[in-house]
Amino acid sequence: EAQVTQNPRYLITVTGKKLTVTCSQNMNHEYMSWYRQDPGLGLRQIYYSMNVEVTDKGDVPEGYKVSRKEKRNFPLILESPSPNQTSLYFCASSGYEGPSYEQYFGPGTRLTVT
């Protein structure tokens, strides 16, 4: 079964305490991305990766770091979280199965920074 897993699903933390949200996919997809979703602002891409060791900034990369050391994993790192990073975060993986494009999102991580 195609699956994108994220952990943790819920996280409450304090300003400045480094945290990592993990993301893993089992489809052997080339591409992976991180998004945040905020009311009224929709889904905004933070970072994306088109291959191992290749990452690029999305629309809202400030305050976030990513790494892609393995094809299946794409962790999101907040070195010094701030309250404006309180949001719902989604990881996604995508790629081509023959001529067809497919994309799957994880279940989301609800982050609260106090």
Added chain:
Amino acid sequence: QKEVEQDPGPLSVPEGAIVSLNCTYSNSAFQYFMWYRQYSRKGPELLMYTYSSGNKEDGRFTAQVDKSSKYISLFIRDSQPSDSATYLCAMRSYNTDKLIFGTGTRLQVFP
């Protein structure tokens, strides 16, 4: 001006109606156009993926792209209460995975 504009709704229709959801965009470099469905408290689900202009049909869903007008549409035929969700459009340019999303349209189909 936002790169992608989408009416937030809500759009409320009776069961069996034809639903039309739309997005406009400003960046003529966009080549790939997607529609997603998102149920409450769930991740988005890719519904339709089209390249360049034209129509694509999948069951009750039809995606339409008009690049000359920078306008994309998703039509849902014979709408069902289970179609009640938020629908998001997204687009990207060639040879990148940088996606730009609309803010989503909330659809409610009542029995």
